[in-house]
Amino acid sequence: MKIVDYSQNLALRIAIIQVIAYLVLFLLGVRLFYLQIIKGDYYSERAESQRVKLIKIPAPRGAILDRHGRILVDSRPTYIITLSAEEIKRINPYERVDDYARGLKLDKQYLIERLNLIRKQPGFETMIIKENATIEDIAWVEAHNLEFPELQVELRPQRFYPYGEVLAHVLGYVGEISPKELEKAEYADLKPGDIIGKAGLERYYDRYLRGVPGYRKVLVDSRGRIQAELEVVEPQAGQDLVTTIDIDLQIAAEQQLEKSVTKRGAIIAMDPNNGEILAMASSPSFDPNVFVRGIGTAEGRKKIEEYYTDENRPLLNRAIQGRYHPGSTWKIPLSVAGLQQNVITVKESRIACGGGITIGNKFTRCMGNHGFPALDYAITKSCDGYYYRLGLKMGIDGIIKMVEEFEYDKPTGIDLPNEKATRTPKYWKPYVERREGKWSDIRTVYASIGQDTVEATPIAMLRTIAAIGVHGKMYVPHLMKEIKPIGQVGDFPARPGVVYEISEPKIIKMTREQEELVMKGLWGVVNAGGTASGIRIPGFDIAGKTGTAQNAALGTKGPKDHAWFVSFAPAYKPEIAVMAIIENSGFGAQHAAPAVKGVYEAYLRKYHPSILGKQDERL
Amino acid sequence: MMAIVEKRNFREFDWLLLTLAVSIVCFGIWQIYNAQPTEIYWQKQIIGLILALFLAILVAFIDYRVLVYYAPVFYVIGIILLILVLTPLGVKVKGQQAWLKLPLVGQFQPSEFVKIPVLLMFAKYFNERNKFSPLTIKETLVGVAIIALPVGLILLEPDAGQALTYMPLLAVVLFLSSIKIRYVILSIAACLILLPLGFYIGVKTGKIKQYQVERINVILDPESADPRGYGYHTLQSMITIGQGGITGIKGDTERSQSALKFLPEPHTDFIFAVTAENTGFVGCVSLLLAYALLISRLIMGARYAPDRASMLFIMAFVGGLTFQIFINVGMTMGMVPVIGVPLPLMSAGLSSILSTFIAIGFVLSVRMRRFVNY
DSSP, X not given: OOSGGGSTTHHHHHHHHHHHHHHHHHHHHHHHHIXXXXXXXXXXHHHHHHHEEEEEEXXXXXXXXXXXXXXXXXXXXXXXXXXXXXXXXTXXXXXXXXXXXXXXXXXXXXXXXXXXXXXXXXXXXXXXXXXXXXXXXXXXXXHTTTTOTTEEEEEEEEEEOTTTTTXXXXXXXXXXXXXXXXXXXXXXXXXXTOEEEOSHHHHHTHHHHOOBOEEEXXXXXXXXXXXXXXXXXXXXXXXXXXXXXXXXXXXXXXXXXXXXXXXXXXXXXXXXXXXBEEEEEEESOOXXXXXXXXXXXXXXXHHHHHHHHOTTOTTSOHHHHOOBOOGGGGHHHHHHHHHXXXXXXXXXXXXXXXXXXXXXXXXXXXXXXXXXXXXXHXXXXXXXXXXXXXXXXXXXXXXXXXHHHTXXXXXXXXXXXXXXXXXXXXXXXXXXXXXXXXXXXXXHHHHHTTOTTOBBOHHHHHHHHHHHHTTTEEOOOBOEEEEOOBXXXXXXXXXXXXXOOOOOOEEOOOOHHHHHHHHXXXXXXXXXXXXTGGGOOTTSXXXXXXXXEOOSOTTSOOSOOEEEEEEXXXXXXXXXXXXXXXXXXXXXXXXXXXXXXXXXXXXXXXXXXXXXXHHHHHO | OGGGSOHHHHHTOOHHHHHHHHHHXXXXXXXXXXXXXXXXXXXXXXXXXXXXXXXHHHHHHSOHHHHHHTHHHHHHHHHHHHHHHHSTTEEEETTEEEEEEETTTEEEOHHHHTHHHHHHHHHHHHHHSOXXXXXXXXXXXXXXXXXXXXXXXXXXXXXXXXXXXTHHHHHHHHHXXXXXXXXXXXXXXXXXXXXXXXXXXXXXXXXXXXXXXXXXXXXXXXXXXOTTTTHHHHHHHHHHHHHHTTTOOTTOTTTOTTTTTOSSSTTTTTHHHHHHHHHHHHHHHHHHHHHHHXXXXXXXXXXXXXXXXXXXXXXXXXXXXXXXXXXXXXXXXXXXXXXXXXXXXXXXOHHHHHHHHHHHHHHHHXXXXXXXXX
């Protein structure tokens, strides 16, 4: 080296620079080794997770059909507007709430709630902010594509209930799964934003109706724009549910409730031979479409709020969740139990009416003075005096035995969620004894005519009378007839069909003579000058029982009575059992029985038009 | 000109140095293509390489002593160009007015080219000083003054990254000009104390802007930095490099972070990440070895340089080169905050490649004249 001599340690200083340069490069190599060799797999995964996205393809939900295959619920394609998760991570969507609300005509409060929900659910890909988008909404989103790239228009099947308020309580409705529901085991395979059945059959048979969503595996760039489609997994549709409902009878039942004085109550029609529910109406009702469609609109949300706060409780399915004093309809099980327990016999069934009864110093009267009637006459005329004494003879233990025999101590087992059980002295006795020291006779008297400690659900009372009509066979009421199978789709295995299996009925044991005696009484109610003789249909003998549930405390003035009528027809070979309860309307014979007749007429028009024809000729 | 080149000089032509530089550029063109296959950057870079080769050979055949002699002229021209950048003739890209658009010449980045006159000025001034005495304060201040002017103008653009690359040039020149070791140690110690202190005061007084603070924080903890904000560049670059693994993804566009636009500026500032993604650890280590080889060859040239001026030029060039490699590659691997400095010979950009090849031309010229007596 030539210039080394000139300055201090020049060779050394050059060497130092050289070493520093090598060290720098070595350091970079070490870091490279760390990133590529040690953490290589980790970064590969991160790279993959940010470029590969799954886009869900929602599965069409199975349809719900009536017994003749007519569509009660199906899904129709609608446009929805969604917020993309990828995009809203970049922006502050709260600042845009005003724009969204104005452009899409949405409720601002609703939007804020949605955004709050998004924050709590990190696993989502898109969140729906408007369902049932109109042409104007779609145009607005497209026009503001650059301004609001986070908004997207998608096509999605939406649940549609063509009959609106008709059958609403039975069908139920669907909705987006809630964070709370997501934690449940039965929804383990679901994700935020998935649609599930929230009430009624939609909920009860959700796992069949719900399909398996497919997905598109796509390659996205840094802005979330799709670059390529890597894989498509087609969704598997849900299974169709065929119900036992006859929509014509259902409409007839709804019309009867609509015609009633208070428009509050329930009507159920059932096939007594197997427990198939033909119609189940509860009034007031609600429109399930409001829950599906209205959740994003101000009016819809207001409507839903009203459903929840309305004191008439339109969301309550009165047929299975309403509890009413059964009044005189309670005399049916009491009559059978009296015979079963040998308190009365077919030969010796007479008990005094006495125009009422005195317990202690209190007189409880009968509606008339029936002398010393036999059982059939007591039923036909609904003699309270008779049953006061029958009840006392059976004693509270006898009545509780009856409750167990007729399974009033549990729900009927109908295939709907949240069915309520009837409440009887069996349930109340411990409470009463704790509070009053003992179970008094007057409570037994009241319990004998279906007041006070007896609160029955309409479905339970219909099940009782239906059983009397078919020799004591008490079937489990049900709405499912069949679930249709669905074939294999891709890797999703075929799902087999299900046919409702009618379980062995509980038998109410009666001798032929006992049965005939009770039947004679029930037949007489309509056909032999009994309490409901006004609804007689010649050629189609109805056997039934009226009931009037007192609402006011005895002896005081209060809300009007609930009117009951339970029945089946034709009397000795029943095809159909129908009950009605009209809240706060008055006497059963006057308000409930005509409603039941209306349903029978609809039934006859459809299945036996000749019977009605003869009737018309006679008129 | 060819006439003055003696036959003997040709034998001394450093083919290895030029081949190494050209190889790295070719490797870079491949990576530019991987980064932006649908754009024309890689084609432009090929044209740049041809131009650069021509310029390097042209410079090689000029006697470097002539270049050193006229250093002040080049320096003045450089300063004029940097002033012109700040006039309406300058072109603003992404908030930085760092480009100059001239008729016939086209668009270029003067801050890249001005390094050459600065190196020549250093070579000229520090060659002429008294070689046997330690560096005086006056001499040090002249050295500072030489870079202060261009650095000041570059900071006005503002292009802090480019301005920073001038610092190692001065450091190397001072270090090799008999500066006392105790001053070196003192200044290193001062840096270690004053940098964090200055940063702290800067943050407190608001002189250092929030985004600059964020960029520093990203380095300290890239995983917890906001992945959508300032941490985005660093994190995406680290993911890109990491995904390369041992042998790389070999141009698979369905996996490429640059093709899917997760990696920003893939053909310029983040070309190393693209290289890492496509060629893996094997390719990157090869590249680092090539740089090491290039630096060795340059330092060898400095060792055998016939005079102090050329030695200083080459060593300062080595210092600048090493510094840029460290800043750029370190930035892509999350070791250094994001600073817009191109990777020499790799990043797409004519100004960078031309200026580097002019410097290499100078080194070739020195090599060819190493036995010349003066």
